[in-house]
Amino acid sequence: MEKLELLYEGKAKKVFKTEDPDVLIVDYKDDATAFNGLKKGTIVGKGAINNRMTNYVFKLLEKEGVPTHLVEELSDRETAVKKVEIVPLEVIIRNIAAGSFSKKLGIEEGTPLLQPTLEFSYKNDDLGDPFINSYYALALGLATQEEIDKITKMAFKVNEVMKKFFAEAGIELVDFKIEFGRYKGDIILADEVSPDTCRLWDINTHEKLDKDRFRRDMGGVEDAYQEVFKRIGLA
Ligand code: ADP
Ligand code: UDP
Numbered sequence: 001m002e003k004l005e006l007l008y009e010g011k012a013k014k015v016f017k018t019e020d021p022d023v024l025i026v027d028y029k030d031d032a033t034a035f036n037g038l039k040k041g042t043i044v045g046k047g048a049i050n051n052r053m054t055n056y057v058f059k060l061l062e063k064e065g066v067p068t069h070l071v072e073e074l075s076d077r078e079t080a081v082k083k084v085e086i087v088p089l090e091v092i093i094r095n096i097a098a099g100s101f102s103k104k105l106g107i108e109e110g111t112p113l114l115q116p117t118l119e120f121s122y123k124n125d126d127l128g129d130p131f132i133n134s135y136y137a138l139a140l141g142l143a144t145q146e147e148i149d150k151i152t153k154m155a156f157k158v159n160e161v162m163k164k165f166f167a168e169a170g171i172e173l174v175d176f177k178i179e180f181g182r183y184k185g186d187i188i189l190a191d192e193v194s195p196d197t198c199r200l201w202d203i204n205t206h207e208k209l210d211k212d213r214f215r216r217d218m219g220g221v222e223d224a225y226q227e228v229f230k231r232i233g234l235a
Contacts, residue, residue, distance in 0.1 A: 001025065001072070001080050011037060012050070012196060023071055024083045026051075032196070034215040036128045043214060043221050048076040049229045050194035055079055056234060057162065057193050064161045066154055068189040069181060084181020084190050087143050090121040090129055091151060093159045094175040098199050099212075101175070110206060116159055118152060123179070150187045151180050158189065166200060169231040171209065174199035195225050 003016035003025050014027040028047035033040050051073070058068040071080040094101055097111040120137060121129040132140075134148050143151070158178060166173045176198035179191035191197075195210040202209060209224045229235045 001074060003027070003078075013192075018080065022083055023080050025074065025078055025080050028077045028079075028192075032211070032214050032221075034211070036125065039215070041214060043225060045222060046196070046225055049225050049234075050192055050196055051077050051079055052234055053194050053229065053232065054192040056232065057165065058189065060165060061158060061161055061189065064157070066157055066161070066189055067186065069183070069191075081190070082181075082183050082188065084183045084188060086123070086190060087147065087151065087180045087182065087187070088123040089132075089137060089142060089151070090123050090177050090179060091155045092119045092121065092175060092177050093117065093155055094119075095159070095163065096172065096174040096199075096201075098174050116156065118155055147180075147182075147187055154180070154187070154189065158193075162193065162198075165232070167203065169228075169233075170203045171228065171231060172201040172203045172206070174201055195228050200228055 001018055004019065005017050006014060007017050007024065008015040011033045012029055012031060016025045016027065018025055028051040030042050030044055030047045032043045032046065055070055055073045058070040062068055069081040069084055071082060073079050094117045095113060097107040097113060098109045102109045120132050122132045123129060137143050137148060138145060155178060163173045176193060178189060178193065180187050181190035198210060199212060200209045201207065209228050213221045213224050226235065
């Protein structure tokens with residue numbers, strides 16, 4: 001399978017057309033951004049880690065009954081995926097208070113939540129991905145009720161599978177963002193799951209092993225990504 005014209009260049013990935021109209025190739029970059037693109041940098045080796053980690057987790061999710069866009073890993077950084085129409089919602093699940101949740105609600109980072117939460121952001125860079133609820137999503141025509149129900153159910157399932165998977169690697173899944181797409185009348189998991197899109201803490205020391213090290217200028221960013229990669233058995 002070969003890359004044809006560049007369809008889209010995002011902050012973390014390039015997306016190419018292929019000869020098959022139902023299949024795209026995503027090419028993961030080492031570029032890192034935060035705060036809606038305001039902070040820019042490079043995390044050496046990130047592209048390969050995020051590509052391979054996403055594919056590994058997506059295969060596991062498939063086995064657990066969650067349909068994903070994965071077709072085939074083509075190289076360290078490139079993967080063939082089903083071309084979906086992305087539902088313009090960022091779906092965020094939280095197990096432990098952190099980030100914007102802690103800030104907004106005045107709850108100390110690291111406080112365990114009594115049950116997982118789910119929230120939506122409207123995927124729109126110009127607006128800075130604002131927080132919305134399902135009524136907004138319906139009113140704006142971003143998704144149907146049926147789609148929202150499916151997405152909600154799948155997102156909690158993804159959380160259960162990933163929580164267990166990371167726990168076995170000595171990692172706490174604090175929170176994460178996922179995206180879904182429409183494919184041939186169904187809803188499937190798309191985009192990525194990586195230290196860019198998940199908060200991952202050491203289960204004992206609570207050391208941060210994710211993009212917060214970049215966002216907060218903590219140093220050791222590359223090492224943290226590499227550590228996650230090693231712990232899940234991919235290094
Ligand atoms: P961003 O657009 O936020 O800068 P990326 O650099 O990760 O993010 O770009 C990848 C883009 O491709 C995202 O907009 C994402 O929603 C989209 N995407 C992910 N998976 C698929 C897919 N299977 N089909 C079509 N688009 C996808
Ligand atoms: N997240 C993401 N992309 C975004 C916003 C958030 O991948 O555009 C992830 C982020 O890495 C974290 C989770 O979603 O794992 C929750 O992020 P939060 O709302 O706390 O926002 P932040 O503190 O990152 O601004």
